[in-house]
Amino acid sequence: MSEITRVLKTFIAYLKRPDLYPELGRKIIKNTVNRGNAFKGKEKTNSWAATKSISQQEAIIKLFGADMTPFRREFQDILKTAQQKEIECPVKMGGPGALELIYYACEFTNAKNVVETGVAYGWSSLATLLSLEKRNGVLYSSDMPYLAQDGDRFVGYVVPKNLKSNWKLFRFADKESLPKIFTECSSFDVLHYDSDKSYNGRMWAYEELYKKLRKGGVFISDDIGDNSAYQDFCEKNNIETTVVEYEGKYIGVFIK
Template identity: 55%
Template sequence: MSKISEIASTFFAYLKRPDLYPELRRKIWKNIFNRSSALRGKEDAEKWCASLAISEKDFIENVLKTSFIPFEKLFPQEFADALQVQAKAPVKLGGAGSLSVIYYINEFTNAQKTVETGVAYGWSSFAALASLVHRNGTLYSSDMPYLLQNQSEDFVGCVIPQKYRNNWDLYRYADKESLPKIFGKANSFDVVHYDSDKSYNGRIWAYNLLFSKVRKGGIFMSDDIGDNAAFKDFCESKNLQPYIVEFDGKYAGLIIKD
């Protein structure tokens, strides 16, 4: 698809969704005035991540002090079923990060309330819910559908096992609309996992808001922090000491709130 026809299709897809008009306005503004936000400070961020990174096993065993069994080995049947569901999906959605880290941070905090931004097929939701359901906790998720793919909305969260879905509360809007709705339901969280708008400005806005909602002793996590310097700048400006976990050639940042 050429760039022009992609822009036109996106625009018309948004027009059919009045609930996403605020995001359409923001996207137009960003494309005119703030095009460099995606990669701002990427080189520095990658160096910083590489200098601090540890493996998921090190993080789980040495920081969370739990023995590490990979998520797919803890839930082999559910994981195999989820892979089959993904293979049959006719749309290609965003990929998952470290499911083990997501599962174990929910275990570590005895999470009752977790919020995540960015669902796609629902791998991270699956991992959080696998822990939350044992305490009858709730996962609040925000996900704005991919508008360039017909049907993509039908497949948001498709890999989440049916038996977990009573504990899942999904908001299908952009984060700027979803998060206030979620905070109307719950105002403090054991775990926050950020994996949606990856632009520098989008992250800074969401990090400030979401971090303020993490309870003392809870965990804040963001995926893909090497994409730009937002996570690094956020930690430095607030004097926070993050853990950085390398997984599949990418970096996730985690902060245990004092």
């Protein structure tokens, strides 16, 4: 599919969904007036992250006092099945990230309520739910419809059916999904951000999510090297963060 065809198909799909008009307006502004904003401060933050970064294993020991090696062994069959489902999926989305970091954040906090933005195949959702099911907790997820790929039915594809009873999925942009989620739950043990990559989008969501994270809860943000939003947010709020280097990218994580 050519870029022009993809953009046109996405625009038409938006027009068919009045409930997504607010996000359509934001995307038009983001890709025209604020186009340069997406990468604001990228060089600064990558330099900053490189000097601070540690491995996922080191971060899990430092923050949660846990050994991450049992995760792959304990859930070997589930992860193998999920990997096969991803391979077979006709729509390509983002692959698995730092699953152990998410899982052990939930274990450390004895999480019962978790919020995440960005789902795709559902790898992070799977890691979260493997912990939450032990306490009959709930994962609240925000994820935009995959309008250009006809991939809606594959969102959360790797999550087994037996875990979905602990999962509430909101299919709107964060600015519509998060207020709906907050009406159902006002305090969270863990939050995982992996959605709007723009500087403004991140800063808005970080502030809203941080207010709902309980003291002692864990804040995780993927791809913090895209721009300086995460660094700026931490500095503004006097937060001492850990930076994890994972597969050439940086993840921010701290305990509130």
